Protein backbone atom coordinates (compact mmCIF):
# COMPACT_ATOMS: atom_id res chain seq x y z
CA UNK A 1 0.00 0.00 0.00
CA UNK A 2 1.42 3.36 -1.03
CA UNK A 3 0.78 6.04 1.54
CA UNK A 4 3.40 8.45 0.23
CA UNK A 5 1.55 11.74 -0.20
CA UNK A 6 0.78 12.48 -3.81
CA UNK A 7 -0.46 16.04 -3.78
CA UNK A 8 0.30 19.10 -1.70
CA UNK A 9 -1.93 20.72 0.88
CA UNK A 10 -3.16 23.67 -1.20
CA UNK A 11 -6.90 23.27 -0.81
CA UNK A 12 -6.49 22.33 2.84
CA UNK A 13 -4.48 25.47 3.54
CA UNK A 14 -7.02 27.64 1.76
CA UNK A 15 -10.00 26.16 3.62
CA UNK A 16 -8.09 26.26 6.90
CA UNK A 17 -7.60 30.00 6.37
CA UNK A 18 -11.34 30.47 5.73
CA UNK A 19 -12.22 28.47 8.83
CA UNK A 20 -9.85 30.56 10.92
CA UNK A 21 -11.66 33.70 9.77
CA UNK A 22 -14.98 32.26 10.93
CA UNK A 23 -14.00 30.22 13.98
CA UNK A 24 -11.50 31.57 16.54
CA UNK A 25 -8.24 29.60 16.15
CA UNK A 26 -9.80 27.79 13.19
CA UNK A 27 -10.73 24.80 15.29
CA UNK A 28 -13.27 23.75 17.88
CA UNK A 29 -10.60 22.03 19.95
CA UNK A 30 -7.24 23.72 20.49
CA UNK A 31 -5.45 20.36 20.15
CA UNK A 32 -6.58 20.17 16.52
CA UNK A 33 -5.37 23.72 15.78
CA UNK A 34 -2.76 24.97 13.33
CA UNK A 35 -0.29 25.76 16.12
CA UNK A 36 -0.33 22.09 17.15
CA UNK A 37 0.81 20.67 13.79
CA UNK A 38 3.80 21.07 11.47
CA UNK A 39 3.43 23.49 8.57
CA UNK A 40 3.14 20.64 6.11
CA UNK A 41 0.05 19.02 7.53
CA UNK A 42 -3.36 18.13 6.20
CA UNK A 43 -5.52 21.24 6.57
CA UNK A 44 -9.03 19.86 6.85
CA UNK A 45 -10.06 16.21 6.92
CA UNK A 46 -12.86 15.12 4.64
CA UNK A 47 -13.52 11.53 5.74
CA UNK A 48 -12.16 8.56 7.62
CA UNK A 49 -12.62 4.79 7.73
CA UNK A 50 -11.04 2.28 10.08
CA UNK A 51 -7.57 3.57 10.97
CA UNK A 52 -7.23 5.84 7.91
CA UNK A 53 -8.37 9.34 7.06
CA UNK A 54 -8.36 11.46 3.90
CA UNK A 55 -7.84 15.20 3.72
CA UNK A 56 -9.53 17.63 1.34
CA UNK A 57 -6.55 17.44 -1.02
CA UNK A 58 -7.03 13.69 -1.42
CA UNK A 59 -4.08 12.58 0.70
CA UNK A 60 -4.53 9.37 2.65
CA UNK A 61 -3.12 9.06 6.16
CA UNK A 62 -2.73 6.30 8.66
CA UNK A 63 -4.28 7.97 11.70
CA UNK A 64 -2.99 7.80 15.26
CA UNK A 65 -4.89 10.87 16.46
CA UNK A 66 -8.23 9.02 16.29
CA UNK A 67 -10.47 12.00 16.96
CA UNK A 68 -8.63 13.15 20.08
CA UNK A 69 -8.68 9.51 21.27
CA UNK A 70 -12.45 9.25 21.01
CA UNK A 71 -12.44 6.51 18.36
CA UNK A 72 -11.32 3.19 19.83
CA UNK A 73 -12.81 0.69 17.39
CA UNK A 74 -12.26 2.48 14.10
CA UNK A 75 -13.61 5.40 12.12
CA UNK A 76 -17.08 4.92 10.60
CA UNK A 77 -17.37 1.39 11.97
CA UNK A 78 -20.12 -0.56 10.17
CA UNK A 79 -21.63 -2.13 13.29
CA UNK A 80 -21.74 1.17 15.17
CA UNK A 81 -23.29 2.80 12.11
CA UNK A 82 -25.95 0.10 11.93
CA UNK A 83 -26.87 0.64 15.59
CA UNK A 84 -27.16 4.36 14.97
CA UNK A 85 -29.26 3.96 11.84
CA UNK A 86 -31.65 1.74 13.80
CA UNK A 87 -31.91 4.43 16.47
CA UNK A 88 -32.47 7.13 13.84
CA UNK A 89 -35.69 5.48 12.80
CA UNK A 90 -36.89 5.39 16.43
CA UNK A 91 -36.20 9.07 17.08
CA UNK A 92 -33.39 10.68 19.02
CA UNK A 93 -34.81 13.01 21.67
CA UNK A 94 -38.16 12.68 23.40
CA UNK A 95 -40.35 14.55 25.87
CA UNK A 96 -39.66 12.10 28.68
CA UNK A 97 -36.62 9.90 29.33
CA UNK A 98 -36.14 7.11 26.82
CA UNK A 99 -36.03 3.40 27.48
CA UNK A 100 -32.55 3.53 25.97
CA UNK A 101 -31.42 5.74 28.86
CA UNK A 102 -32.41 3.00 31.27
CA UNK A 103 -30.71 0.33 29.21
CA UNK A 104 -27.41 2.25 28.93
CA UNK A 105 -27.48 3.30 32.60
CA UNK A 106 -27.95 -0.35 33.60
CA UNK A 107 -25.09 -1.34 31.32
CA UNK A 108 -22.61 1.14 32.88
CA UNK A 109 -23.65 0.30 36.44
CA UNK A 110 -23.30 -3.42 35.69
CA UNK A 111 -19.93 -2.87 33.97
CA UNK A 112 -18.14 -0.55 36.39
CA UNK A 113 -18.27 -1.58 40.06
CA UNK A 114 -17.68 1.95 41.48
CA UNK A 115 -20.67 3.34 39.57
CA UNK A 116 -23.81 2.85 41.67
CA UNK A 117 -25.57 5.63 39.79
CA UNK A 118 -24.71 7.41 36.52
CA UNK A 119 -25.54 10.56 34.66
CA UNK A 120 -24.81 11.11 30.96
CA UNK A 121 -23.59 14.23 29.22
CA UNK A 122 -21.86 15.14 25.98
CA UNK A 123 -18.32 16.25 26.83
CA UNK A 124 -15.72 15.29 29.36
CA UNK A 125 -15.70 18.78 30.81
CA UNK A 126 -19.43 18.53 31.57
CA UNK A 127 -18.86 15.55 33.83
CA UNK A 128 -15.62 16.58 35.53
CA UNK A 129 -17.22 19.94 36.35
CA UNK A 130 -20.34 18.16 37.60
CA UNK A 131 -18.15 15.92 39.79
CA UNK A 132 -16.51 19.01 41.24
CA UNK A 133 -19.84 20.67 42.00
CA UNK A 134 -21.24 17.51 43.52
CA UNK A 135 -18.15 17.13 45.73
CA UNK A 136 -18.52 20.70 46.96
CA UNK A 137 -22.19 20.17 47.73
CA UNK A 138 -21.58 16.81 49.42
CA UNK A 139 -18.74 18.05 51.65
CA UNK A 140 -19.84 21.66 52.11
CA UNK A 141 -16.24 22.64 51.26
CA UNK A 142 -14.87 24.85 48.52
CA UNK A 143 -11.29 23.81 47.63
CA UNK A 144 -10.57 21.41 44.76
CA UNK A 145 -7.19 19.67 44.69
CA UNK A 146 -6.07 18.82 41.16
CA UNK A 147 -3.10 16.68 40.18
CA UNK A 148 -0.82 19.13 38.41
CA UNK A 149 1.16 16.35 36.74
CA UNK A 150 -1.88 15.91 34.50
CA UNK A 151 -2.54 18.45 31.79
CA UNK A 152 -6.29 18.81 31.44
CA UNK A 153 -9.50 18.25 33.33
CA UNK A 154 -12.07 20.70 31.97
CA UNK A 155 -12.72 23.81 29.88
CA UNK A 156 -14.54 25.27 32.88
CA UNK A 157 -13.30 27.99 35.23
CA UNK A 158 -12.42 25.77 38.20
CA UNK A 159 -9.69 24.15 36.08
CA UNK A 160 -8.78 26.74 33.41
CA UNK A 161 -8.24 29.28 36.21
CA UNK A 162 -5.30 27.15 37.37
CA UNK A 163 -3.51 27.27 33.98
CA UNK A 164 -1.50 30.03 32.27
CA UNK A 165 -4.68 30.64 30.18
CA UNK A 166 -6.63 31.97 33.15
CA UNK A 167 -7.77 35.13 31.36
CA UNK A 168 -11.50 35.59 32.01
CA UNK A 169 -11.52 33.64 35.26
CA UNK A 170 -11.86 35.78 38.43
CA UNK A 171 -8.98 35.50 40.90
CA UNK A 172 -11.44 34.44 43.61
CA UNK A 173 -12.30 31.38 41.54
CA UNK A 174 -8.64 30.64 40.70
CA UNK A 175 -7.78 30.61 44.39
CA UNK A 176 -10.17 27.73 45.04
CA UNK A 177 -8.13 25.28 42.98
CA UNK A 178 -5.01 23.93 44.64
CA UNK A 179 -2.65 21.25 43.41
CA UNK A 180 -0.58 18.19 44.27
CA UNK A 181 1.86 16.05 42.28
CA UNK A 182 1.45 12.48 41.09
CA UNK A 183 3.56 10.00 43.06
CA UNK A 184 4.28 12.65 45.71
CA UNK A 185 2.20 11.74 48.72
CA UNK A 186 3.97 14.47 50.73
CA UNK A 187 2.39 17.06 48.41
CA UNK A 188 -1.03 15.59 49.27
CA UNK A 189 -0.24 15.63 53.00
CA UNK A 190 0.91 19.26 52.73
CA UNK A 191 -2.38 20.27 51.15
CA UNK A 192 -4.34 18.56 53.90
CA UNK A 193 -2.17 20.27 56.50
CA UNK A 194 -2.59 23.69 54.87
CA UNK A 195 -6.32 23.33 54.13
CA UNK A 196 -7.61 21.11 56.99
CA UNK A 197 -11.26 20.15 56.57
CA UNK A 198 -11.51 22.40 53.53
CA UNK A 199 -10.76 20.18 50.52
CA UNK A 200 -13.92 19.04 48.75
CA UNK A 201 -12.20 16.71 46.30
CA UNK A 202 -8.98 15.31 44.92
CA UNK A 203 -9.09 14.78 41.15
CA UNK A 204 -6.55 12.97 39.00
CA UNK A 205 -6.10 10.51 36.16
CA UNK A 206 -5.41 7.23 38.00
CA UNK A 207 -2.92 5.95 35.39
CA UNK A 208 -1.23 8.07 32.74
CA UNK A 209 2.44 8.06 31.65
CA UNK A 210 4.14 7.27 34.96
CA UNK A 211 3.59 4.13 36.98
CA UNK A 212 2.30 4.77 40.49
CA UNK A 213 5.06 4.29 43.08
CA UNK A 214 5.10 3.46 46.79
CA UNK A 215 1.35 2.74 46.88
CA UNK A 216 0.66 6.36 45.95
CA UNK A 217 -2.92 5.68 44.83
CA UNK A 218 -3.77 3.51 47.85
CA UNK A 219 -2.34 6.20 50.14
CA UNK A 220 -4.29 8.91 48.35
CA UNK A 221 -7.46 6.82 48.66
CA UNK A 222 -6.96 6.40 52.36
CA UNK A 223 -5.93 10.03 53.04
CA UNK A 224 -8.90 11.47 51.13
CA UNK A 225 -11.23 9.16 53.02
CA UNK A 226 -9.75 10.13 56.38
CA UNK A 227 -9.97 13.79 55.45
CA UNK A 228 -13.59 13.45 54.32
CA UNK A 229 -12.75 14.58 50.78
CA UNK A 230 -14.23 13.03 47.65
CA UNK A 231 -11.80 11.09 45.43
CA UNK A 232 -12.52 11.62 41.72
CA UNK A 233 -10.84 9.47 39.07
CA UNK A 234 -10.89 11.21 35.70
CA UNK A 235 -10.88 8.21 33.36
CA UNK A 236 -11.52 10.22 30.20
CA UNK A 237 -8.43 8.72 28.56
CA UNK A 238 -7.87 5.57 30.62
CA UNK A 239 -11.49 4.37 30.35
CA UNK A 240 -11.92 2.11 27.29
CA UNK A 241 -8.14 2.15 26.84
CA UNK A 242 -6.32 0.64 29.82
CA UNK A 243 -9.47 -1.39 30.44
CA UNK A 244 -13.14 -1.07 29.45
CA UNK A 245 -13.85 -0.50 33.14
CA UNK A 246 -11.09 2.05 33.42
CA UNK A 247 -7.71 2.01 35.13
CA UNK A 248 -9.53 1.51 38.45
CA UNK A 249 -10.10 -2.10 37.42
CA UNK A 250 -6.35 -2.61 37.00
CA UNK A 251 -5.25 -0.89 40.19
CA UNK A 252 -8.12 -2.27 42.27
CA UNK A 253 -9.14 1.03 43.86
CA UNK A 254 -12.68 2.37 43.92
CA UNK A 255 -12.95 6.14 43.66
CA UNK A 256 -16.02 7.95 45.03
CA UNK A 257 -16.79 9.47 41.64
CA UNK A 258 -15.56 8.59 38.15
CA UNK A 259 -15.73 10.46 34.87
CA UNK A 260 -15.64 8.77 31.47
CA UNK A 261 -15.71 10.29 27.98
CA UNK A 262 -13.63 10.13 24.81
CA UNK A 263 -13.83 6.46 23.64
CA UNK A 264 -17.23 5.68 25.21
CA UNK A 265 -19.06 5.79 21.88
CA UNK A 266 -16.46 5.38 19.09
CA UNK A 267 -16.35 9.09 18.26
CA UNK A 268 -19.95 9.92 19.10
CA UNK A 269 -20.58 12.19 21.99
CA UNK A 270 -21.21 10.53 25.35
CA UNK A 271 -19.62 11.33 28.68
CA UNK A 272 -20.48 9.63 31.94
CA UNK A 273 -20.41 10.69 35.57
CA UNK A 274 -20.77 7.77 37.91
CA UNK A 275 -20.15 6.94 41.54
CA UNK A 276 -21.46 6.34 45.01
CA UNK A 277 -25.22 6.56 45.35
CA UNK A 278 -24.90 8.61 48.54
CA UNK A 279 -23.15 11.38 46.57
CA UNK A 280 -24.85 11.06 43.19
CA UNK A 281 -28.33 11.06 44.73
CA UNK A 282 -27.83 14.67 45.85
CA UNK A 283 -28.67 15.49 42.22
CA UNK A 284 -31.86 13.44 42.52
CA UNK A 285 -35.34 13.59 43.97
CA UNK A 286 -35.05 11.07 46.81
CA UNK A 287 -33.48 13.08 49.61
CA UNK A 288 -34.30 15.87 52.04
CA UNK A 289 -31.04 17.87 51.59
CA UNK A 290 -30.67 21.07 49.63
CA UNK A 291 -30.91 20.19 45.91
CA UNK A 292 -27.89 20.03 43.57
CA UNK A 293 -28.61 21.06 40.01
CA UNK A 294 -26.62 18.27 38.43
CA UNK A 295 -26.24 18.12 34.63
CA UNK A 296 -29.57 19.04 33.09
CA UNK A 297 -28.98 19.30 29.37
CA UNK A 298 -31.17 19.20 26.28
CA UNK A 299 -28.88 16.72 24.58
CA UNK A 300 -27.63 14.93 27.69
CA UNK A 301 -29.18 11.59 26.79
CA UNK A 302 -29.93 11.94 23.09
CA UNK A 303 -30.31 8.59 21.42
CA UNK A 304 -27.57 8.53 18.79
CA UNK A 305 -24.75 8.82 21.28
CA UNK A 306 -26.30 6.33 23.68
CA UNK A 307 -27.03 3.80 20.92
CA UNK A 308 -23.40 4.13 19.80
CA UNK A 309 -22.17 3.73 23.37
CA UNK A 310 -24.19 0.56 23.95
CA UNK A 311 -22.84 -1.02 20.76
CA UNK A 312 -19.35 0.25 21.60
CA UNK A 313 -19.39 -1.61 24.93
CA UNK A 314 -20.64 -4.78 23.22
CA UNK A 315 -17.85 -4.65 20.63
CA UNK A 316 -15.14 -3.80 23.17
CA UNK A 317 -16.05 -6.82 25.29
CA UNK A 318 -16.56 -9.17 22.33
CA UNK A 319 -13.42 -8.19 20.41
CA UNK A 320 -11.26 -7.54 23.47
CA UNK A 321 -10.41 -4.09 22.11
CA UNK A 322 -8.37 -2.99 25.12
CA UNK A 323 -6.33 -6.20 24.96
CA UNK A 324 -5.70 -5.33 21.32
CA UNK A 325 -4.41 -1.89 22.33
CA UNK A 326 -1.97 -3.44 24.81
CA UNK A 327 -0.74 -6.04 22.31
CA UNK A 328 -0.43 -3.71 19.34
CA UNK A 329 1.13 -1.07 21.56
CA UNK A 330 3.89 -3.40 22.73
CA UNK A 331 4.90 -4.24 19.14
CA UNK A 332 4.62 -0.55 18.19
CA UNK A 333 6.81 0.63 21.07
CA UNK A 334 9.43 -2.08 20.71
CA UNK A 335 9.57 -1.61 16.93
CA UNK A 336 10.03 2.17 17.04
CA UNK A 337 12.47 2.08 19.95
CA UNK A 338 14.58 -0.45 18.02
CA UNK A 339 14.68 1.98 15.09
CA UNK A 340 15.88 4.70 17.46
CA UNK A 341 18.69 2.32 18.41
CA UNK A 342 19.42 1.61 14.75
CA UNK A 343 20.18 5.33 14.29
CA UNK A 344 21.89 5.57 17.72
CA UNK A 345 19.43 8.17 18.94
CA UNK A 346 17.80 6.19 21.76
CA UNK A 347 18.97 8.85 24.24
CA UNK A 348 17.17 11.51 22.23
CA UNK A 349 14.03 9.80 21.02
CA UNK A 350 11.83 7.15 22.57
CA UNK A 351 8.29 5.89 22.85
CA UNK A 352 7.49 5.46 26.53
CA UNK A 353 4.69 4.89 29.01
CA UNK A 354 2.01 2.23 29.05
CA UNK A 355 1.80 0.06 25.92
CA UNK A 356 -1.96 0.71 25.53
CA UNK A 357 -1.37 4.47 25.36
CA UNK A 358 2.31 5.32 24.82
CA UNK A 359 3.84 8.77 24.56
CA UNK A 360 6.42 10.31 22.24
CA UNK A 361 9.53 11.67 23.97
CA UNK A 362 11.43 13.85 21.49
CA UNK A 363 14.58 15.42 22.92
CA UNK A 364 17.30 17.68 21.63
CA UNK A 365 21.09 17.32 21.75
CA UNK A 366 21.00 18.37 25.41
CA UNK A 367 18.54 15.53 26.06
CA UNK A 368 15.76 17.93 26.96
CA UNK A 369 12.22 17.54 25.63
CA UNK A 370 12.02 19.83 22.62
CA UNK A 371 8.96 20.81 20.58
CA UNK A 372 11.10 21.51 17.50
CA UNK A 373 12.25 17.90 17.45
CA UNK A 374 8.74 16.70 18.20
CA UNK A 375 7.48 18.73 15.23
CA UNK A 376 10.24 17.38 12.99
CA UNK A 377 9.28 13.80 13.84
CA UNK A 378 5.65 14.51 13.00
CA UNK A 379 6.60 16.35 9.82
CA UNK A 380 8.65 13.43 8.51
CA UNK A 381 5.87 10.95 9.34
CA UNK A 382 3.36 13.12 7.49
CA UNK A 383 5.62 12.98 4.42
CA UNK A 384 5.17 9.20 4.60
CA UNK A 385 1.42 9.38 5.14
CA UNK A 386 1.29 8.83 8.90
CA UNK A 387 -0.53 11.27 11.17
CA UNK A 388 0.74 10.93 14.73
CA UNK A 389 0.27 14.09 16.82
CA UNK A 390 -0.05 11.75 19.83
CA UNK A 391 -0.63 8.01 19.97
CA UNK A 392 -4.13 6.57 20.14
CA UNK A 393 -4.79 3.05 18.92
CA UNK A 394 -7.99 1.62 17.51
CA UNK A 395 -8.98 -1.99 16.79
CA UNK A 396 -8.20 -1.41 13.10
CA UNK A 397 -4.51 -0.83 13.71
CA UNK A 398 -3.26 -4.22 12.60
CA UNK A 399 -0.15 -5.90 11.21
CA UNK A 400 -0.16 -3.98 7.95
CA UNK A 401 -0.56 -0.68 9.80
CA UNK A 402 2.31 -1.61 12.11
CA UNK A 403 4.55 -2.18 9.10
CA UNK A 404 3.51 1.14 7.51
CA UNK A 405 4.27 2.87 10.82
CA UNK A 406 7.66 1.24 11.21
CA UNK A 407 8.64 2.08 7.61
CA UNK A 408 7.60 5.71 8.16
CA UNK A 409 9.46 5.84 11.49
CA UNK A 410 12.57 4.39 9.86
CA UNK A 411 12.57 7.39 7.53
CA UNK A 412 11.64 9.91 10.24
CA UNK A 413 14.26 8.72 12.73
CA UNK A 414 16.95 8.74 10.07
CA UNK A 415 16.20 12.44 9.50
CA UNK A 416 15.96 12.92 13.30
CA UNK A 417 19.46 11.52 13.76
CA UNK A 418 20.77 13.98 11.17
CA UNK A 419 18.96 16.80 12.97
CA UNK A 420 20.71 15.81 16.21
CA UNK A 421 24.03 15.99 14.39
CA UNK A 422 23.55 19.03 12.13
CA UNK A 423 20.81 21.01 13.88
CA UNK A 424 17.03 20.74 13.71
CA UNK A 425 16.56 24.05 11.87
CA UNK A 426 18.16 22.55 8.76
CA UNK A 427 15.29 20.07 8.50
CA UNK A 428 12.23 21.69 10.06
CA UNK A 429 9.83 23.34 7.63
CA UNK A 430 7.97 26.23 9.26
CA UNK A 431 7.50 26.85 12.97
CA UNK A 432 7.58 24.33 15.78
CA UNK A 433 4.38 23.32 17.51
CA UNK A 434 3.55 25.69 20.36
CA UNK A 435 2.62 24.68 23.90
CA UNK A 436 -1.16 24.82 24.44
CA UNK A 437 -0.65 26.32 27.89
CA UNK A 438 0.79 29.74 27.01
CA UNK A 439 -0.46 33.17 28.00
CA UNK A 440 0.15 34.86 24.65
CA UNK A 441 0.09 33.70 21.04
Ligand SMILES: Cc1ncc(COP(=O)(O)O)c(C=O)c1O
Nearest residue numbers: 123124125152153154234236261
Ligand atom coordinates in the same frame (compact mmCIF):
# COMPACT_ATOMS: atom_id res chain seq x y z
C1 LIG B 1 -8.19 13.72 31.28
C2 LIG B 1 -9.21 14.58 30.59
N1 LIG B 1 -10.25 15.06 31.31
C3 LIG B 1 -11.19 15.84 30.76
C4 LIG B 1 -11.13 16.19 29.43
C5 LIG B 1 -12.18 17.06 28.84
O1 LIG B 1 -12.94 16.31 27.92
P1 LIG B 1 -13.76 17.05 26.75
O2 LIG B 1 -12.73 17.54 25.77
O3 LIG B 1 -14.61 15.96 26.18
O4 LIG B 1 -14.54 18.15 27.38
C6 LIG B 1 -10.06 15.75 28.65
C7 LIG B 1 -9.94 16.15 27.24
O5 LIG B 1 -8.92 16.11 26.61
C8 LIG B 1 -9.07 14.93 29.24
O6 LIG B 1 -8.02 14.47 28.55
